[in-house]
Amino acid sequence: MPDARDKEHRVRERAYRIWEEEGRGTGKDKEHWERARKEIEEEDAITGCDQDLNGARVRASLARANSEAKMDSSIAMVFSGGVGLCAYQAVAYARLHEEPEIAPGWYAGSSTGAVNAAIILGSAPDRRVEHLRKFWSTTVPHVPFWSSPHSRHWLSAIQARLFGVYGQFHPRVPAGLGGFSSLYDLSPMRERLHQLIDFDRLNAAAERFSVATTDLETGRTIIFESHREPIRMDHLLASCGFIPEFAPVEIGGKLLGDGGLSANTPVEVVLFDAIETVIVLDCFARDGIYSPDLETALARKNDLIYGNQTLRALELLMEDRLKTDRSSKQNIIYLSYRSRPGEAGSERVYDFSSDTIDARWQSGASDMSQAISYYTRLSASPELSGLHLIR
Secondary structure, rough: OOOHHHEEEEEEHHHHHHHHHHHOOOHHHHHHHHHHHHHHHHHHHEEEEEEEOOHHHHHHHHHHHHOOOOOOOEEEEOOOOOHEEEEEHHHHOOOOOOOOOOOOOEOOOOOOHHHHHHHHOOOHHHHHHHHHHOOOOOOOOOOOOOOOOOHHHHHHHHHHHHHHHOOOOOEEOOHHHHHHOOOEEOOHHHHHHHHHHOOHHHHOOOOEEEEEEOOOOOOOOOEOOOOOOOOHHHHHHHOOOOOEEEOEEEEEEEEEEHHHHOOOOOOOHHHHOOOOOOEEEOOOOOOOOOOOOOHHHHHHHHHHHHHHHHHHHHHHHHHHHHHOOOOOOOOOEEEEEEOOOOOOOHHHHHHOOOOHHHHHHHHHHHHHHHHHHHHHHHHHHHHHHHHEOOO
């Protein structure tokens, strides 16, 4: 339970960030401090961390969450980062949600993947898919109907870069000579998440939730675990702090940025626990077609960097278990998003157009249907345990 000094420190950090967001002006110190204090108090009221609310209210919330949500502690679900690509994960979960007997008891994620997981756990079970749909319902200006699909996707990405995306981010007002914070401001996402996530429910849930961030000075992966400490909005925003696009967040004296800078798909968090099945939702596919042009080269570079980061860790684990004769019945079902023809190359992560989001939803549903079939088959045949890739 945080004491007065901890609360004052959080208010000071928030007031400083507000000052940066408003262009580092002068004469508004009291206004910034009061706004920061109000935001922190509202968050504490939601998460149940405030001293006056801690206790009976949290226990009641825990009982409510446990009674409403069915979950299997032997199943974990891991979400990668990927900005707009993470729409793929939302519908993959929606498809899994239709199978009540496959209910993960542990969720872990980086960046926007962590946001998806937070929306799931911070919503009533019967509203989880609804809230995911609301989060991914963006208003992006229509591009000329006469343009080709490829041109439309590029124009959509360019519009997002120039003007931002409703409910996600907008360009940050330059701070002049006062210093650089980030290219974009995540305040729209903060406001939308406050509407969609009940942090009290999230922190009281029987399911575990792990958020990956990166210490920007040491380079270490820093994991926040809901069963050890309350998860707050700042943890999610820190995990989304993909510099220089999005600002890092100071938490506990450490400047933390996007989890993807060290563990874009934080599988290591769950692999060494008593987990029988790990479902991995990666927004970057390691294998794919390469052609010698600049657009493809840049896109494949990102896929290789992030897809390799995840799959290599999983492959090394499998190799280690074979070499050391440490047999395991753990199943890892790995799904990865594969870009359709005509997407905006390396900038596809910023394409939030409705047809692109719809296509990612279709892809996620299809891949998860295959994963469910795998899960059913593996449950009946333990000898087939290991790493299974959904193609």
